[in-house]
Amino acid sequence: xxxxxxxxxxxxxxxxxxxxxxxxxxxxxxxxxxxxxxxxxxxxxxxxxxxxxxxxxxxxxxxxxxxxxxxxxxxxx
Amino acid sequence: xxxxxxxxxxxxxxxxxxxxxxxxxxxxxxxxxxxxxxxxxxxxxxxxxxxxxxxxxxxxxxxxxxxxxxxxxxxxxxxxxxxxxxxxxxxxxxxxxxxxxxxxxxxxxxxxxxxxxxxxxxxxxxxxxxxxxxxxxxxxxxxxxxxxxxxxxxxxxxxxxxxxxxxxxxxxxxxxxxxxxxxxxxxxxxxxxxxxxxxxxxxxxxxxxxxxxxxxxxxxxxxxxxxxxxxxxxxxxxxxxxxxx
Numbered sequence: 001x002x003x004x005x006x007x008x009x010x011x012x013x014x015x016x017x018x019x020x021x022x023x024x025x026x027x028x029x030x031x032x033x034x035x036x037x038x039x040x041x042x043x044x045x046x047x048x049x050x051x052x053x054x055x056x057x058x059x060x061x062x063x064x065x066x067x068x069x070x071x072x073x074x075x076x077x
Numbered sequence: 078x079x080x081x082x083x084x085x086x087x088x089x090x091x092x093x094x095x096x097x098x099x100x101x102x103x104x105x106x107x108x109x110x111x112x113x114x115x116x117x118x119x120x121x122x123x124x125x126x127x128x129x130x131x132x133x134x135x136x137x138x139x140x141x142x143x144x145x146x147x148x149x150x151x152x153x154x155x156x157x158x159x160x161x162x163x164x165x166x167x168x169x170x171x172x173x174x175x176x177x178x179x180x181x182x183x184x185x186x187x188x189x190x191x192x193x194x195x196x197x198x199x200x201x202x203x204x205x206x207x208x209x210x211x212x213x214x215x216x217x218x219x220x221x222x223x224x225x226x227x228x229x230x231x232x233x234x235x236x237x238x239x240x241x242x243x244x245x246x247x248x249x250x251x252x253x254x255x256x257x258x259x260x261x262x263x264x265x266x267x268x269x270x271x272x273x274x275x276x277x278x279x280x281x282x283x284x285x286x287x288x289x290x291x292x293x294x295x296x297x298x299x300x301x302x303x304x305x306x307x308x309x310x311x312x313x314x315x316x317x318x319x320x321x322x
Binding site for chain 1: 235236237268277278279280281283284286287288291
């Protein structure tokens with residue numbers, strides 16, 4: 001199985017130096033998309049503007065996919 | 078393939094004696110019953126289903142290796158309910174005639190023994206063994222505490238708290254069977270297994286492992302967990318005490 005690396009930004013950047021073995025790119029993409037709400041659930045509440053981002057790198061270190069999820073809070077008069 | 082263990086290859090009963098003896102004081106006759114368990118032992122490879130949910134089968138004792146109780150949903154998603162460690166029962170010793178409450182699968186090669194000798198009466202009048210009876214009742218109680226811990230982990234804790242709480246649980250349980258080496262212990266846990274035990278994705282487990290390493294709480298690599306800051310881990314995970322005894 002190919003290895004994919006998932007660098008995650010949730011305020012801090014956590015560079016993945018371990019990687020995860022997954023069957024194919026489609027599985028890696030599903031993992032990337034599903035991890036964002038999971039991380040957000042743990043990290044919220046924590047400010048009114050939050051951006052969670054995951055970048056997938058392939059085994060050669062080349063970025064191949066990026067997903068972003070953001071939270072915007074605004075007081076209404 | 079199932080192999081019956083014979084001759085000089087008999088597996089050690091030590092984990093079972095430590096486990097049951099830690100739950101209740103045992104008489105020397107009761108300890109002898111545990112010592113004889115490996116004579117009826119069988120070896121199964123990893124992935125073997127040792128017990129199936131809703132089926133009635135004689136209970137077993139795990140002598141060595143790791144297993145887990147699990148449920149698999151229709152689309153293949155798996156929830157591991159609890160880990161089964163050496164000295165633990167597979168199926169219920171307290172309710173041996175009821176259908177199994179969950180499916181148990183070997184995570185590594187395992188050695189299991191028929192647990193029915195523990196349930197036989199101590200004399201012709203049919204009196205049960207006092208120490209074993211208490212140990213079996215305690216084992217059910219501890220299993221319930223482990224399950225409650227799992228409910229709280231999955232229901233309310235963050236990924237970071239969940240991972241640390243589970244590692245504290247495993248540390249306590251392995252300590253009770255003398256399988257801790259200083260501040261480290263070996264675990265046959267892959268990221269997939271941790272993900273299915275903690276209700277997280279594999280990528281989330283990977284990230285969380287990197288966070289706990291970065292925070293110098295613990296290290297997990299090469300099938301070995303090393304604990305660096307036990308007190309800090311207990312604080313993070315709201316750890317209330319050892320469930321091992």
